[in-house]
Amino acid sequence: MTDTTPAAERRRVFAVIDGNSLMHRAFHAVPPTMNAPDGRPTNAVFGFLNMFLKMVDEFDPDGVVVAFDKGRPAVRMEMLPQYKAQRPPMDDGLRQQFPMIKQLLQSIQVPIVEAEGWEGDDILGTLARAGEAAGCDMLLITGDRDMYQLVTDHINVVSTRKGLSDIAIMTPESVDDLYHGITPELVPDFYGLKGDSSDNIPGVPGIGPKKASALIAQYGSLDEVIAHADEVKGKMGENLRAHIDDALLSREVARIRTDAPVSVDFASTSFPAYDAVQVSSGLGELGITAMQGRFLALLGEGAAADLPQPASFDLPEPAVRAIAESGEGVADALVALFAAIEAGEWVSVALDDDAAAGSLFGTTWTLWAATSQGLLAFEEIHQDDFATAPLPAEVAANLGVDSDAGLVRGVLLCLFANASVVSPDVKALIHAVSPVDSAHRAFLDPLMVDPARVFDVVVAAYLLDSIRSDFDDAYLAETYLHVGLPAVRGEKGAPADAPARGARAAVLAQRLLEPLAAALERDGDVDVFTRIEMPLVPVLADMERSGMLVDPDRLAGLSAELGGQIDALASRIRELAGDETFNISSPMQLSHILFDVMGLPTKGLKKTKTGYYSTNARVLEEFARDHEFVRLVLEYREKTKIKSTYLDALGQLRRTDGRVHTTYNQTITATGRLSSSNPNLQNIPTRSELGRTVKTAFSAGEGSVLLAVDYSQIELRLLAHLSADEHLVAAFNEGEDFHAETAARVFGVAVDEVTPDLRSRAKAVNFGIVYGQQAYGLSQTLDIPMGEAREMIDRYFEAYPGVRAYLDRTVEDAKACGYAVTMFGRRRPIPELQMKNPVQRGFGERTAMNHPMQGSAADIIKLAMIRVARRLREEGFAARMVLQVHDELDFECPISEVEALTALVREEMENVVELRVPLIAEASTGVTWADAK
Helix, strand or coil, X not given: CXXXXXCCCCCCEEEEEEHHHHHHHHHHHCCCCCECCCCCECHHHHHHHHHHHHHHHHHCCCEEEEECCECCCHXXXXXXXXXCCCCCCCCHHHHXXXXXXXXXXXXXXXXXXXXXXXXXXXXXXXXXXXXXXXXXXXXXXXXXXXXXXXXECCEEEEEEEECCCEEEEECHHHHHHHCCCCCHHHHHHHHHHHCEHHHCECCCCCCCHHHHHHHHHHHCCHHHHHHCHXXXXXXXXXXXXXXXXXXXXXXXXXXXXXXXXXXXXXCCCCCCCCCHHHHXXXXXXXXXXXXXXXXXXXXXCCCCCCCCCCHHHCCCXXXXXXXXXXXXXXXXXXXXXXXXHHCCCEEEEEEEECCCCCCCCCEEEEEEEEECCEXXXXXXXXXXXXXXXCCCHHHHHHHCCCHHHHHHHHHHHHHHHHCEEEECCHHHHHHHHCCCCCCCCCCCCHHHCCHHHEEEHHHHHHHHCXXXXXXXXXXHHHHHHCCCCCCCCCCCCCCCCCCCHHHHHHHHHHHHHHHHHHHHHHHCCHHHHHHHHHHHHHHHHXXXXXXXXXXXXXXXXXXXXXXXXXXXXXXHHHHHCCCCCCCCCCHHHHHHHHHHHCCCXXXXXXXXXXXXXXXXXXXXXXXXXXXXXXXXXXXXXXXXXXXXXXXXXXXXXXXXXXXXXXEEECCCCCCCCCEEECCCCCCCCCCCHHHHHHHCCEECCCCEEEEEEEECCHHHHHHHHXXXXXXXXHHHHCCCCHHHHHHHHHHCCCHHHCCHHHHHHHHHHHXXXXXXXXXXXXXXXXXXXXXXXXXXXXXXHHHCHHHHHHHHHHHHHHHHHCEEECCCCCEEECHHHHCCCHHHHHHHHHHHHHHHHHHHHHHHHHHHHHHHHHHHHHCCCCCEEEEEECCEEEEEEXXXXXXXXXXXXXXXXHCCCCCCCCXXXXXXXXXXXXXXX
């Protein structure tokens, strides 16, 4: 929106921000997980600055002022004592941040305007009129609609809906259009009739926005409406005549004052007026350095030239560079490394691999190690088959490794055997010496890595903020070191002599160790980190190397068979559509066929952002009951997804050992559950025949079977334990059919009179309660009326009153502290609990109810994996753990070990924790994965 009119001819553009409005919006839009170095919350400050910068980018104002409320709104309270009386007190987390944003605005030379007893609205009104009179075009940045009364040709309200990502620029014409005939000067009259419940302005009972605008459009103003009150018929007329004084008072309370005792010198105020040092200092004090670049960019090129680089993150040049092929620097680097190990230091390690597909001569492998001795670089060339030049006998002896390991692996093996290692990816380091592809030699059994001597900085950061999905270097540096990072090779804008990514990663991890360890201690996460997450890393590395055997011929045959079925489905679908030519996989084209060509009803359906009616699974499932076309489309979607995601892809993901090796992710889910990727073996449909078909391609190999052991109803058992409800605990301890027992209690029948349908309904209620499901969700699950679903839930809580009390207590505790916690101390922040939107708040409450069960189940299966893996190794089993799917562990097991392995796994899984009710692990075997379940 930059004006290209010559400066001498155009009016200056001035932005006046409603500080209170934007701070409230920012506080509820940004999760409360951001803190200044001293621990104060900064989410509202961060959100405010983000919206501030978006405003500057959008409107390029010549000057900016921020107005704040100060004290009680004396003027309006004199007229209306109950004005805003119903508003809840400000959240303490938000209250703390007002002084912070004011201090920061002062540091970047943005004027703050406030006056005792005056609201920000009146300050905006006063400055708007004064700025207009001074020849400026005024932009009022606010979320309050009563400000529309100030709009003129030279005063526009920038109405914020969702921060500044969704705005409306209100002109006299757009105000008129919005309110159907209400011009800006009539906005106070409009509020006089309709009132404003958010501010406790009464208006006239029974008159809402539509009636208010209709009356004013008919008579011309509030005064004229009152003059013709006798002509207004019915109940509305009665209310109007009885509340004339309320209407007149409401108009005056809603009228924005333009005589507040404030002023701004518009001629001499400009933006930006700060310098680089001011903005760097102000942002640095609050730990919000990520925005520094955006503020400096407003000053133009070269603005940051005089800024000192952060002293806490100067990336050193390698003190020693060891090159395997020439032997250059190797001896000196090892001396420095051994000194650090001898001193008991944590050695920070990261690996750079410039691997390029099809490389003829191998690739450079660089291991970066940061110690108190400096930054060390160990370089060598390795081939595609992981071969490297053998180490000289003397070097191999010094490291205590096989000479075939090469320099990089040799140093890593030495570190894992003798040092404490900190890294942004410990599992990747293990795979460097124990490759994922088991056709390549492993120089180290992953389970030999001592979890007490490894520290993964990304896993630590995840535990501290588990709802975050990205923990890149920039985030870690800003959050825990409060610094920016130097650019590295390969990044946009990096200089020619930029350091390697691995060098920066190693130095960063070294400096993160202390603040992350302190934060884990402060937040009570040390036990989860040391007892669960770090011991799990080598277990996952071992499982990833084991992989799962898959038959490519079986995959190809299944794919061809399914392809024929998909072609036949496509032909029938197009036939039912009247031989229309369209892409069945295109939501937009499918929407056109469904709703334009076939005329399916659209009542209650929402359009997508691109303007067509949604064809997501929920929508189609509603229509599938009555329309063959829709049923076939759903079948087509399922089969094409299975074919492309699994049958066609799995064969390509096989390594040279004939196996697929999934990657387990520890830092993705907020609950603590592991996720699986490349390929995702946890998401193969478990209940569909198609999903079972995919699993027939996985086997254990000749002479072995797959053993699957999974927890029975673990989350329900955890609900019984955590709630301590005597009836729920008794149902599990007596070993009865739990769902039948629940059905008997909920439906008031004897256990032996419970029908399969009643048991199925009780099962849905049992699992729904664990996930905080309400009446609507249960009604959709069971396809029953809302009233019936609500009655079932009420009966459930009557049958198990301890559950209701526990869930209520859990939600209240989460609201008080901002997070839910598992039995083992794993925290999940729930910012939605503080949000005004009832849908978001409802999600937060359901999350608070579920996390103690789902998160504890995740912790329990992880602990079981650690214990089982240790015993398999200690007791010399040939069997290996190859897969984890939520509450299930899968093993590749020689037939001769099945009985012993089953007993071992069940023993560990069932005794990993002591509960009020028994944990039950059920085992089954099969030649293929499909047979094992």
